[in-house]
Amino acid sequence: MGDYITVDSISTGEYTEKHSKFIATLYPCKSEEEAMEILSKHKAKYFDARHNVYAYLLHDNAARFSDDGEPHGTAGKPILDVLTGSGIVDALLVVTRYFGGILLGTGGLVRAYSASAKEAVKSAQPLRMTNCGIYHLTMPYSSQSIVMSLFWDIGVYIINTEFSENIDIKFAIPKPFEEDFHKKLCEISSSKLKANYVCDKILPVNAKK
Numbered sequence: 001m002g003d004y005i006t007v008d009s010i011s012t013g014e015y016t017e018k019h020s021k022f023i024a025t026l027y028p029c030k031s032e033e034e035a036m037e038i039l040s041k042h043k044a045k046y047f048d049a050r051h052n053v054y055a056y057l058l059h060d061n062a063a064r065f066s067d068d069g070e071p072h073g074t075a076g077k078p079i080l081d082v083l084t085g086s087g088i089v090d091a092l093l094v095v096t097r098y099f100g101g102i103l104l105g106t107g108g109l110v111r112a113y114s115a116s117a118k119e120a121v122k123s124a125q126p127l128r129m130t131n132c133g134i135y136h137l138t139m140p141y142s143s144q145s146i147v148m149s150l151f152w153d154i155g156v157y158i159i160n161t162e163f164s165e166n167i168d169i170k171f172a173i174p175k176p177f178e179e180d181f182h183k184k185l186c187e188i189s190s191s192k193l194k195a196n197y198v199c200d201k202i203l204p205v206n207a208k209k
Contacts, residue, residue: 003130004059006090008204013119017112019100024120027092029056032064035092042094050099053113055080056092059129070097074109082117088126093117129202132172134159135195139167146188154181157203171195172203 006028013024025042029035035056043052053075055065065076079093095116104112139147144167151158154177162168173181185193 003128004089005087005126005128006059007088007124008127009125011120011124013116013121013123015112015116015119017100017104017108017115018102020102020104020112021098021100022112022116023096023098024116025094025096026088026120026124027094028090029058029092030090031058032056032062035064038092039094042096046096048098049096051075051097052094053079053097054092054094055083057083057089059089070109070113071106074106075113078110078114079117082114082121086121088121088124093120127204129204131175132157132201132203133175133178134170134172134198134201136198137169137171137193137195139169139189139193141167143167143189143193147185147193150181150184150188154184156181170198172201175200 007026008028010028011026015022015024023046027035027038027042029038039052039054046052051068051070053066053068053070055063055076057063057080063080065080067073067075067077070076075095079095083091083093095113137147147169150156151171155174157172158169159172160170182195185195
């Protein structure tokens with residue numbers, strides 16, 4: 001599984017067109033079941049709104065959208081297009097409309113739903129999820145400085161450190177830099193240090209290179 005962009009917090013955006021108010025809310029979600037649960041709570045919160053249009057996109061490419069009573073193709077699909085264009089996955093985007101009494105027409109609806117959705121995406125804090133190898137390393141205190149420098153150069157993420165007779169570190173290496181890390185660790189330690197593989201995991205790690 002490759003890297004992908006997601007969000008880990010809720011963001012919002014608003015847009016007004018001819019007195020109709022569009023409130024967009026972007027939620028993190030990891031499955032269709034979670035998306036539907038969030039949507040249900042959202043609708044309960046905005047029970048007095050005319051429409052709660054939504055779209056979600058997962059990192060396995062599963063996607064779904066609904067116009068929620070708006071003319072076909074004027075609401076859900078434009079929202080999904082905004083999500084797709086942003087590169088954000090594992091996310092649910094809901095746009096709540098309070099009707100202002102003036103019909104917007106199909107073009108106006110597409111514009112309004114797209115604009116509000118973009119505002120929510122714009123205010124989001126993207127999070128890059130990276131495929132990493134998880135490793136464990138035991139080293140003497142005398143090696144701490146050179147190993148930490150290597151961690152910094154490669155962009156290694158330290159998960160846990162324990163200090164006893166030696167230093168035990170559990171850490172994550174972004175997949176593209178694993179080979180380079182092992183080669184350099186061997187060089188700086190004269191082959192005395194070796195990181196032991198634990199597993200692969202997707203983590204919120206931004207590689208330095």
